[in-house]
Amino acid sequence: MNHIKLVIIASRNLKRNSRRTLITVLVSSAGFAALAIVGGYMDFTFFGLQEMTICRGFSSSGGTGHIQIVRKEALTKEEQYPMEFGIADNDILQETINNSNKDVKATVPRIEFTGLISNGERATSFLGMGVKPEKEIKLMNYWDDVYKNSKKNVFQEEMYKRLAMSPQNGVLLGESMAKALGATVGSTLMLMGTTVDGAVNAVDVTVAGIINNSMKTVDRYYLVTKIETAQSLMQTDKVSKILLVLDNTCKTDGVLPAVASKINRPGNNAGYSVIPWYQLAEYYHSVKDAYRIIFGFTGIIVVLIVFLSAANTMLMSTMERVREIGTLKAMGISNRWISMMFLYEGLFIGVMSIVVGLLFKEIFTLIINNANFEMPPPPGMSSTYFLKIYPAFHFLPWISLLLIFSTTCSGFLTLFKIRKLSIVNSLTHV
Amino acid sequence: MIEKVVAKLAGVSKYYGTGEGRITALDRVDFEVNKGDFVVLAGLSGSGKSTMLHLLGCIDKQDEGESYIDGIDTTRMSLEQLAPVRLEKIGFVFQSFNLVPVLTAFENVELPLLFKGIDKNTIKSRVNDILHELGLQERMHHFPREMSGGQQQRVAIARALVTNPILILADEPTANLDSKTGADIVNLLIELNQKKNITVVLASHDSVVLDRIKHIVNIRDGKINSHS
Incomplete structure (x- = not known):
């Protein structure tokens, strides 16, 4: 099978329901941007914590050097x-x-x-x-x-x-x-x-x-x-x-x-x-571990929201295209290939969300980094600091993979729906 | 001359629902289509003609009896297992055309070929040929919404024919068309049957169809009532 054709069908279907696609992409890209900004904040926090541990320390022992x-x-x-x-x-x-x-x-x-x-x-x-x-x-x-x-x-x-x-x-x-x-x-x-x-x-x-x-x-x-x-x-x-x-x-x-x-x-x-x-730096490692758990939990929630949003789009799309799916099945196209079409749609949503998400991330990072938000002193410190978001480039491939995985998996969900669809009933579905 | 059986139903029954509410859609039907036949399944709504067409087309399963397509016993095969059989051997024409709305006429017609693993150039020439043959060369790159009902049905016929199936099944192909366009479509199918010896089974109660076809199988209450 020519995958390019499936990609074309997928992209045109997304275009056909442009408003719904836009909303899904916005939700997913907001998720991407949120994760990337959290990643940038994590980097900023860990860097600050690292340097403070070295220079100032958190106990009677002073900075560690x-x-x-x-x-x-x-x-x-x-x-x-x-x-x-x-x-x-x-x-x-x-x-x-x-x-x-x-x-x-x-x-x-x-x-x-x-x-x-x-x-x-x-x-x-x-x-x-x-x-x-x-x-x-x-x-x-x-x-x-x-x-x-x-x-x-x-x-x-x-x-x-x-x-x-x-x-x-x-x-x-x-x-x-x-x-x-x-x-x-x-x-x-x-x-x-x-x-x-x-x-x-x-x-x-x-x-x-x-x-x-x-x-x-x-x-x-x-x-x-x-x-x-x-x-x-x-x-x-x-x-x-x-x-x-x-x-x-x-x-x-x-x-x-x-x-x-x-x-x-x-x-x-x-x-x-x-x-x-x-x-x-025991304190540094324990704080870092705690932050990782918090940020990881936030990440799971965001990915779940993205997944549910994309899954909703995919399932809605499946419901709206019951007759089309029935026709393809009647023509002898297997459930696997039909599902593949939806997987590509999920993939497309993922890719678009990454592009838009990167844009969102850059805009918000620029705003935050120039706004000089004063943060309260971290635990064990007496001085305040200005909130900064680091680029966190090393996080971006992982966030992108997570996003692509969740949107594509949402396309995979349609396989169950497609399998269950009766060809005869689908052909006359209105 | 030995006539080759293209599709066969033997003692086939189909029921809908269970218990007292069970409806018999087909009742121990025996039916054969030979190569080159043009058969119309006629009957009132709910008579069982569409059910019979669905069983012939391997898109539904009978509850009793046996079914064959091109000599293959399809009785115990699942609908998913039958997908390659449908792709290889059967072409469908539906009442509502059922074209993929996001694809152009050309793309709709090439779709089944793409899934058959045929090379790009063959696909291109075969689709071009069939669209020319059906007078759709001007509409090749139009989307379904940009075409009339008759043109859409022609595209649907082209899509059914492009894989060179042994059997074309058409379910009420004229129902959504005006009588003149309907007649054109029937004439086209007759022409294809006569020129290319394509086997066609058509379900309809439209006089436009019935007036033009000799071989009519009347179905009533799930049973074959008469042949003509």
Whole structure:
């Protein structure tokens, strides 16, 4: 059989019922555009989430950086005393990395430590992070460079600046912790902790700023101080980890082996693990999974609507063409070929819907991207951002396939109807 | 000369409905059509002539009896299994022409050939020839809505003839035409029967038909009443 002829018949039949075809195409193309826009929003959201995870983080650990370097033992063994598996030669290591790889924009050392903080009357435990504020600002600025749609987190940057300018032992406290200790900016408090030798040590600190973390439990126990303060408390020159900031997240997997081989060279104190950001980003993965389920569910609903709309058109078309179908059957044309005609109609509707849908998608994307819709801060963040829809080209073939599949399947439904039609009754059907 | 039987019904009965409301459309009918015959099935509405035509054309199944087309026993074949038999051996002409409205005259006529897997050039020449023969060369690329009833019925006849079937079945082909056009159509069928030895079975109670055909089978209450 000449399929071209079937295609011609299908296209002419669609033209014959142009109004109904138009409505079906509009519904299907709206479905296509909706899925494509949701896909674009997904891409935008995941990208934002990824970059935020790298630059800002969602907990006391701050941003993950693109790559983290830790001692291998830190991942497999329990420390017998603080900083047992810390990085001792961190300045040399940072220099080696900075000099060897042009894709590394900055290295950011950090210390994680715990202890007690006291105002003289009351004491509470804390989770502390020792940082180099100016380097943390660099990490945050990476975000601002790549993610221009977000409002700059002025508050957080300001806090790090205050810490950088504070005297030797400045500290940033979580809001709840500050409240619990009755501390305000300028208050003097005492940090108590264990040194690397196991002795108890204490340092006086001055509150340089009070930060707000939307996670209450983190807010209650979280503090940030300069790396030198943490080192002085613990009587060490080690750091817990070194974060690498690249000029582009896409380069992570490329830089990873180069850095690993450079710092693990024999005679270079071998024994560092080089961990990409995505292996450290549990929150990112859980949010992404949740979003995928939500978007997937939305997709199923849209596809179902498209399918039902196309199926309605196909079945209506079958009902209107009972006599024609009966005639073809009487002529000896098999049910399979007659159904094929309707399959082509479904296929046509699908193709037309993709073309119109792409147009809709582009128009709506243009409107949304230029409207600067301000979105509320995402979970764990305090800054708002402007809604953007990314092109999501990688989604389009899948959405197109889904659409074609659903409209063509709706044509397939007619096979059941066609099979049941009595030839004799069809010939006289009015 | 041995006459070749083109279609045969043997002891065929057809019922509609069940139980007490059951209607006997055909009652143990025996009927044969030979090659080159032109037979008219005549009778009042509801007499069973259309049912008989449907059974001969393999578009309906009898409840009792046997049916044959060109020597093939079609009794136990399903309607879907009979599709290739219809495509190969039977041509239909319907009362309401039943052309595919979105196709031109040419396309309507070529339709059954496309499903037979015949090559493009043969299809083109065969369709052209038949449309010329039936005087439709001017209407070749017209859609059914652009043609008169008579022209549409000619296209329907061309479509029935184009596959070179062994049997043409026409169900009330003049019913939707005025008497002059109806007469033209009947004359055309007679001419085709005489010139090309095409076997035609026609169901009608139209005097335009009955006046012109000798071989008339009268059907009454589902039984063959008389032959002429």
